[in-house]
Amino acid sequence: MSNSDGFIEEVTEELRRDQMMAKLKKYGWIAVLAVLLIVGGAAFSEYRKAQARAQAEGLGDAVLAALDSDDAAVRATALQGIEGGSAQADAVLSMLTASEQLSADDLDGAIATLNEVSVNGDIPQVYRQIASFKALTLQAETMDADTRKQGFEALAAVGGPLGLLAQEQLALIAIQQGDTEAAIATYQAVLNDAGVTPDLQQRALQVIVALGGEPDLTSGLITESNG
Template sequence: MSNSDGFIEEVTEELRRDQMMATLKRYGWIAVLLVLLIVGGAAFSEYRKAQIRAQAEGLGDAILAALENDDAAARVAGLQSVEAADPQAAAVLSLLTASEQISADDLAGAIASLDAVAVNAEVPLIYRQIAQFKALTLQTETLPVTERKQGFEALGAAGGNLSLLAQEQLALIAIQEGDIEGALATYQAVLNDAGVTPDLQQRALQVIVALGGEPDLNGAPIDENNG
């Protein structure tokens, strides 16, 4: 390699370094900003997690403190004084409050607490279904049969965990109305459902026999504990 070639390479390398330094001076702040954003984002994420954890612990402590009262009315008052910002936590709080209101013989208050959860679109469906189911069962003597049937039919058609329990309630309503054939058909459908629990299966068998029916166990899941 000639001296001229070596000189040209040195000059070229020097120009590259100068260009790189100029680029860093011009755009280096972007890299610094990115680093700050990453570090700051991680710190904020940890802060939010800690804040959410602290809120959950605070809510749990407040609920436990309210439930420590010996008097049901005092437990209701204590739970009603607790604030929950998260819709799901508020739904759980309302369900607990309704349970204590039932213990305090405040059915109207319990129904109101349950209805508030049932119509709240911000909470998970399962909480709304539980609230609706419980509210309907509390209004056996006060809510017109047609309205109760509509409510249980909606729950029964929705599928999920409460579907079979809703069908059981519909069978009970059929018995009250004297529709024994309809009640037997509903109980048999419950009995044959793959999702039937052992307790519900046992109840269905007992009622079918009590109504003079003959349980068809060909398509029913077998509960080994019941033989």
């Protein structure tokens, strides 16, 4: 390599360095900003986690304090005064309140509390369904069978464990109305559902037999015994 070639390479390399430094001066703030955003985002995330943890701990302490009384009515009133901070927490607080209202023999209050949960669109659906189911079962003696039937039919359409429990309630309403055939058919449908629990399966078997039917665990058909 000649001296001139080496000189040209040195000059070219120096120009590259100068161009790189110029770009860093011009655009380097972007890299700095990106680093700050990453670090700031991580710090904010940790702050939010700590805040959520503190909020949950505070809610738990408030619930424990509310349940400390020996008087169920006092416990219910104390629970009603707690701010959940989220729709899910409010739903849990409401159902705890309803439970304490029942303990205090305030059936109407418990039903009203549960109904508020069941119609609140801000609350997750599963909590609304549970509240609706509980409210319907509490009104077995005060609500007419057809109205309760409509409510349980809506829940049965959802499927899953709650849907099966709703079907069981529909079978009980059929028994109440003297429709043995419908009750047996409904219990048979419960038996043939893949999600049936052992306890519910046992109850269904017992009631089918008590009603004079013969449970069929394979075909979904049910036959009436002649005895």
